[in-house]
Amino acid sequence: MTPHKRQPHEAGAPALTGRRRLGALMAAGVVAVCTAVFAAACAPGSSAPPPSSPRASATAVRTDAAALGNVTLTVWDQEVRGGQAAQMEKLNAAFQAKYPNIKLNRVSRSFDDLNTTLRLALSGNKPPDVVEANNGRSAMGAFVKAGQLRPLDAYAEAYGWKERYPESVLRYSRYSADGKLFGEGNLYGLPQVGEVVGLFYNAARLKALGLEPPETWAEFEAALDKAKTAGEVPLQFGNLDKWPAVHVFGTVQGRSVPPDQIGTLAFGRKGASWNTPENVRAAEQLASWVGKGYFAKGFNGQGYDAAWQAFGKGQGVFLIAGTWLLADLQKALGADLGFMLPPGATAGAAPVATGGTGLPFAITAKSPHPDAAAAYIDFITDAEAMKVLTETGNLPVADTAAQTVAEGPQKDVFTAFGTVTGKDGLVPYLDYATPTFADTLGAALQDLLAGKAAPREFLATLEKDYKTFAESNG
């Protein structure tokens, strides 16, 4: 500020004590740094690419991976445990053997770690080439909106992915180019494994009660009742982690609410409402189960893992959960384990079950090797790959019926998934609806199950979140 050069010990300086001068200097420093901050960095995110640059269709797609020259692909996945890790290692090794010109640089993180670091990684200048991005709006939706994922439709055409996958599966990776519509539009990724939420049951316990696996929903409730009377835990359940009740509610809801309505609600589209008699019936039924003592005691204070592990130890007749628990439960219960789709109102009713896909593999917009990345994704999801997935104890998302597995729980799971995808009966996870819905629904369900909120209040909470989002999303 002062234009003239100051002398080291000029007069006037002693007026400031050493301490105060130091303070003044510090303050000046703070101001300087802060101004630098505000001057240098404009609005946060200004280094992000312009939203939705449709580049994929512009370049011709090359599917001959061997002719792509020497390429290194960085792949971020979350296949860290057991059979998941095994299939990934096998497939990667096979891919490298087939295409020695493409080198894979695999970065593997747990689901939570991947979710929390991907956002930062994608906004950097050198993001990984292939990433597993969670389908929901807070992850894949946000990435699409920010133009950080590449639409794969040209590759889907070239590789015939639409024949490989049923549309009911592909729609879980579809977004409109602006990220607003979920479930339709461009394809942004391909999943490897399928998931469906159904009823695990302990066949030995069921038999001891003199019961067969229920064929209708009424029979299921009757079985819960009988188990309760006999002093068993009818439905093993732990809801401390907030989200497990979402799967139970989704299953109950599927009995009362038409699947297309659930789809509209779960994809956060306009045109549906939580305040319907069918939803009220579902919420009331779920709440009534608490009163009837169908759930394990103290469920809101029990962890999810602790609950299914208790089921694995033989405590509990039923467990409403997803196929991802198959391997662990089978290890614990062996042939006593059974799995079935949630039964409908009548024995022959069309199947409806919450479910979808594992995390889809997507290609980042900044990747310099999209063709090689697409070839990799094609390789880990083709018919051969599905066989590898089956061998390593996973549930492949496509060609499920073509796999041969031994009789028992794994066969049950494969049959259930084949049936429900074949009849287009998969309804999406409810927490997909809005970026905040997982939280809203999880907390609201804890309120409902604890009797803190009446069914109608519960639905009003959901409606508020859903409506606010659907309106603002256009």
Added chain:
Amino acid sequence: MAAPPGEPRRVAYLYLLPAFAVYAVFLLYPIGRAVQISLYDWDGLSLGTWAGLDNYVAVVADEGLRAAFAHALVLIVFYAAGPLVIGLALAAILNHAKVRGLGFFRTVVFLPQVIAMVVVAVAWRRVYAPDGSLNSLLGALGLDSLTRGWLGDYTFALPAVGVVGTWFETGLVTVLLLAGMSRIPASLYEAARLDGAGAVREFFAVTLPSVRAEIAVALTLTVIAALRTFDLVYVTTRGGPGDSTSVPSYEVYHRAFGLGQVGSAAAIGVTLTVVIFVLSFGINRFADRRLT
């Protein structure tokens, strides 16, 4: 060189520069950036839009966020007040009784501090589980009617989390106070005893005033720990049941990394920083004034 030796010279600032540069890069810049981001509506990915003070208005207006700050204040009772009372009693007894093997007891009470909070949380989660050791204990005492899933109970979840904090912080406070008490000259106690003071009187007349500085340090540390509680809530309840144990730090994490509301998260973080600053400043002012 006219200035007397020891007088600050301009050149001295040069020596401060390296430290200041580190301080600026790793502390001042992030703080400035956080303040800036808190003024934007930003999802962490695309271009942020200017939001002015909206995010701060939301901190005050949003019922859930207000509740989160209220929960943090409740936790202060468990993290700071509880350990202080227990710590004073424990330290007074240990100091007064001249216990044999004092070092051993000191280690035992301090032990929780050594364990990572995440491990502590996982262990307590088991203690509080419906089939956990707390309920087994109650059952054995014939108090079956009191058993419950503690962390899933709307009334007891927050106190249950708080008790873990009490358990965790008591050792630190005790060791701090013990150090303070060991410095009190024995002559003061002798004088008090000659004046006919009993153990209780002695505690309030001699011990307590002498450890005021240690109390201030203990309170500063534990109050800050209470306000920035994150790992404990993250591992035990994730803010549940409902929102009954959500705290500001958890909201910061959850919004920034889970929901992609980075601006809002930054605003909560800045607000929390200000609250922590004001409270610890207040505690130290209070302690200073009473000391002089």
